Each structure stands twice: as structure tokens, then as C-alpha cells.
Amino acid sequence: xxxxxxxxxxxxxxxxxxxxxxxxxxxxxxxxxxxxxxxxxxxxxxxxxxxxxxxxxxxxxxxxxxxxxxxxxxxxxxxxxxxxxxxxxxxxxxxxxxxxxxxxxxxxxxxxxxxxxxxxxxxxxxxxxxxxxxxxxxxxxxxxxxxxxxxxxxxxxxxxxxxxxxxxxxxxxxxxxxxxxxxxxxxxxxxxxxxxxxxxxxxxxxxxxxxxxxxxxxxxxxxxxxxxxxxxxxxxxxxxxxxxxxxxxxxxxxxxxxxxxxxxxxxxxxxxxxx
Amino acid sequence: xxxxxxxxxxxxxxxxxxxxxxxxxxxxxxxxxxxxxxxxxxxxxxxxxxxxxxxxxxxxxxxxxxxxxxxxxxxxxxxxxxxxxxxxxxxxxxxxxxxxxxxxxxxxxxxxxxxxxxxxxxxxxxxxxxxxxxxxxxxxxxxxxxxxxxxxxx
Numbered sequence: 222x223x224x225x226x227x228x229x230x231x232x233x234x235x236x237x238x239x240x241x242x243x244x245x246x247x248x249x250x251x252x253x254x255x256x257x258x259x260x261x262x263x264x265x266x267x268x269x270x271x272x273x274x275x276x277x278x279x280x281x282x283x284x285x286x287x288x289x290x291x292x293x294x295x296x297x298x299x300x301x302x303x304x305x306x307x308x309x310x311x312x313x314x315x316x317x318x319x320x321x322x323x324x325x326x327x328x329x330x331x332x333x334x335x336x337x338x339x340x341x342x343x344x345x346x347x348x349x350x351x352x353x354x355x356x357x358x359x360x361x362x363x364x365x366x367x368x369x370x371x372x373x374x375x376x377x378x379x380x381x382x383x384x385x386x387x388x389x390x391x392x393x394x395x396x397x398x399x400x401x402x403x404x405x406x407x408x409x410x411x412x413x414x415x416x417x418x419x420x421x422x423x424x425x426x427x428x429x430x431x432x433x434x435x436x437x438x439x440x441x442x443x444x445x446x447x448x449x450x451x452x453x454x455x456x457x458x459x460x461x462x463x464x465x466x467x468x469x470x471x472x473x474x475x476x477x478x479x480x481x482x483x484x485x486x487x488x489x490x491x492x493x494x495x496x
Numbered sequence: 497x498x499x500x501x502x503x504x505x506x507x508x509x510x511x512x513x514x515x516x517x518x519x520x521x522x523x524x525x526x527x528x529x530x531x532x533x534x535x536x537x538x539x540x541x542x543x544x545x546x547x548x549x550x551x552x553x554x555x556x557x558x559x560x561x562x563x564x565x566x567x568x569x570x571x572x573x574x575x576x577x578x579x580x581x582x583x584x585x586x587x588x589x590x591x592x593x594x595x596x597x598x599x600x601x602x603x604x605x606x607x608x609x610x611x612x613x614x615x616x617x618x619x620x621x622x623x624x625x626x627x628x629x630x631x632x633x634x635x636x637x638x639x640x641x642x643x644x645x646x647x648x649x650x
Contacts, residue, residue, distance in 0.1 A: 324627025
């Protein structure tokens with residue numbers, strides 16, 4: 222199908238984009254890589270009056286390395302992350318996750334900020350950002366604010382982002398070089414619908430054990446019950462039945478199949494951090 | 497309507513487009529470059545793959561209006577491209593096309609792969625081609641053809 226009619230504005234700067242959104246009365250959508258948005262438009266699932274194109278804004282493509290965190294511009298593409306534009310252990314994790322997203326021709330355009338904002342529960346980036354304790358830097362008509370990824374999602378495809386707000390960048394706390402990480406995704410066909418995502422991060426020196434699950438029924442989650450049990454166990458934790466009970470109690474699996482997929486994702490992601 | 501100026505296969509083009517027109521329709525219907533094929537029109541089949549500023553993209557998931565100042569290359573612009581010539585020869589030798597519908601997109605993706613990655617095993621090769629669907633299911637020949645070019649380059 223063909224997209225419905227809409228107006229298009231090229232935003233020359235962040236301030237310009239912010240102004241266009243403020244004047245649109247909630248009827249505008251931002252477009253960055255457009256890899257999700259164009260799918261929805263072509264299927265006429267959405268009909269915004271105005272698209273504000275922010276992909277060309279240089280300030281959104283910056284990568285800044287601070288002492289304890291890395292700040293990645295919202296319009297950095299998945300292909301750039303795949304090719305290793307972010308240094309360090311977190312950068313290696315990002316590169317691996319990026320390589321598993323869609324196809325290269327989609328990654329060449331799709332952006333990190335766009336995927337986080339789109340809030341697809343089966344998306345790779347929302348769950349990954351949750352595992353990394355990312356902070357989202359947002360610009361709105363009232364100025365800038367920071368939102369923890371753990372406070373960002375409300376429901377599938379719904380976040381706390383306001384109509385007039387723009388994700389400028391994501392700040393990711395660095396991982397120590399000895400940190401082990403593992404990403405396990407179950408997608409029966411490459412680039413198609415994902416059934417389960419598990420991301421585990423383990424820093425043995427500070428006893429940091431993190432697990433994020435994606436492609437659940439609902440928003441991505443950090444099953445703290447499993448994280449705590451894993452930390453207490455302090456070794457390759459593989460109690461599948463206990464994991465399954467914990468995930469079932471979180472109410473993120475609508476049926477046995479989803480529950481099984483998420484349980485296996487948790488188990489394999491954790492196992493992957495003990496190479 | 498918006499006016500865009502861009503370069504298509506090396507030639508400067510100025511055109512007026514509706515914002516909702518995607519790059520594939522713009523190329524096919526306004527520029528008469530029908531070598532770019534349209535299959536699913538929502539980013540899955542890969543038939544519409546073209547190069548945007550040198551990188552493969554889905555032209556059905558790209559708005560023509562956003563291509564202001566861009567450089568677009570389609571299969572029609574690949575006549576004198578050495579890598580594409582090797583791929584065309586290999587596709588012919590390995591019988592890597594039947595109906596030909598997927599071939600322009602398949603070749604664009606394959607060209608990017610063999611230029612970007614010097615070495616990859618068969619699994620990686622198949623994963624890299626997974627975003628281009630061949631409904632004749634002639635994948636074996638396609639994989640063999642791309643493998644032939646990769647091996648010749650390494």
C-alpha cells in the first residue's frame with residue numbers, strides 16, 4: 222500500500238525541530254531513519270499530519286566519551302554501532318546487538334534513538350538499553366530532562382515521551398573491560414518477528430549481575446528475582462524451574478510458549494557470560 | 497509538493513515530489529528507472545534495495561523528499577561497476593536467477609557484502625542475504641554465486 226498524505230518539514234537544527242513540534246498541536250511525528258515509521262505509514266496504520274525530519278542534524282550524531290559514561294547521539298545508526306563507533310566493552314555489546322537487528326540495509330538507516338522512542342517491545346535496543354541502565358537525554362519545549370530507561374516505557378509502543386519532546390542522546394555507563402556479556406535472541410527467521418531476547422551482563426569484581434528480557438508480552442523487563450538468585454548463587458546459575466516461576470510471576474508471558482521462550486532466553490543469556 | 501535536487505546514477509536531477517512518495521515509486525514512476533523492483537513495500541523482501549550515499553537501503557522505506565542532496569544509485573547505474581560485473585558473471589555461471597524479480601535487490605545487497613566484508617563463512621553469507629527474498633527459492637545458486645566472488649576477492 223501507499224502512505225497517506227502528510228506534510229514534511231526538514232528540521233535544520235534541534236531548536237528548529239523543537240519549534241516545529243511545538244507548533245504542530247500533537248499532530249506531528251519525528252522521522253529519523255524511518256525504518257519502523259515508513260512500515261506503519263505504508264500500511265496506513267498511522268496518519269500524522271506532519272513529519273519532522275531530524276536525521277540530518279549533526280548534533281544528534283555525536284558520540285561523546287565521558288569518564289564514566291558514553292553519550293550516543295539519537296541519530297547514530299545501527300550500522301555505525303555494528304561497525305564499532307563506540308569503544309570499550311559496552312561498545313562491543315552494542316556492536317553485537319546491532320549486527321542482529323533486521324538487515325544491513327535497514328541498519329544503514331535505522332537509528333538508536335528512533336528504536337528507543339518507537340518502544341517496540343520486541344525491539345533489540347529497548348531491552349539492551351535496559352540491561353545497560355541507559356539514561357535518555359530529552360529536549361522539550363520546557364528545556365532538557367533526563368529519563369532513566371527504567372522509567373521510560375509504559376506499555377508496548379507507549380513511553381513517557383511527550384509530543385513535543387525529542388530524544389537527543391542516550392548515556393550509557395561504561396562497563397569494565399573484564400565484564401562478561403551475552404546476548405541471546407530467538408527469532409525463527411532472521412530479521413523477522415523476535416520471540417524472546419535475553420541479555421546478561423556480569424562483572425565478577427563488583428558482583429554485578431544483570432539480566433534483561435525483551436520480546437515479552439509487555440515492555441522489556443529486568444527480572445530482579447532472577448538477578449538476585451544469580452548473584453546469591455555467584456556462579457553459572459541454571460535453575461530453569463525457578464527462573465520460569467519468577468518470569469511467570471512477572472506477568473510478561475501470555476501463554477506457555479512465550480513463558481518457555483523467555484525462560485530459555487534467561488538461561489542461555491546467563492550461561493553465555495561463562496565462556 | 498516539494499522540490500528535491502539529488503544525483504541519480506551520476507546525473508543531477510531536480511524533481512517535484514509529494515512528501516508521501518517513497519524513493520522506489522519516485523525512481524520507477526517519475527524517473528522511469530524500473531530496474532528497482534517493488535515487492536512487499538514494507539521493508540521485508542529487499543527487492544527495492546538501492547544505494548543511498550553508497551550504502552544499501554530499502555527504497556520503499558525511504559521518502560524521496562528526504563533524499564535532498566543525496567546520491568542514489570540503482571541497478572541501471574551499475575553497468576560499468578567492476579564488482580557488479582563479477583557478480584553478474586557469477587550469477588550467470590551459477591544459475592542464480594530464475595524469474596529475475598529479486599535479482600536487482602539481491603545484486604545490490606551482494607555488492608555491498610563483497611565490498612564491505614572480505615571474508616565470511618557460509619552461515620554469515622546466508623545471514624547477510626537473508627533480507628532479500630527469492631520467491632523462486634533459488635537460494636542455493638545465489639549463495640554459490642556470491643561465494644564465488646568472495647573467494648575470488650580473498
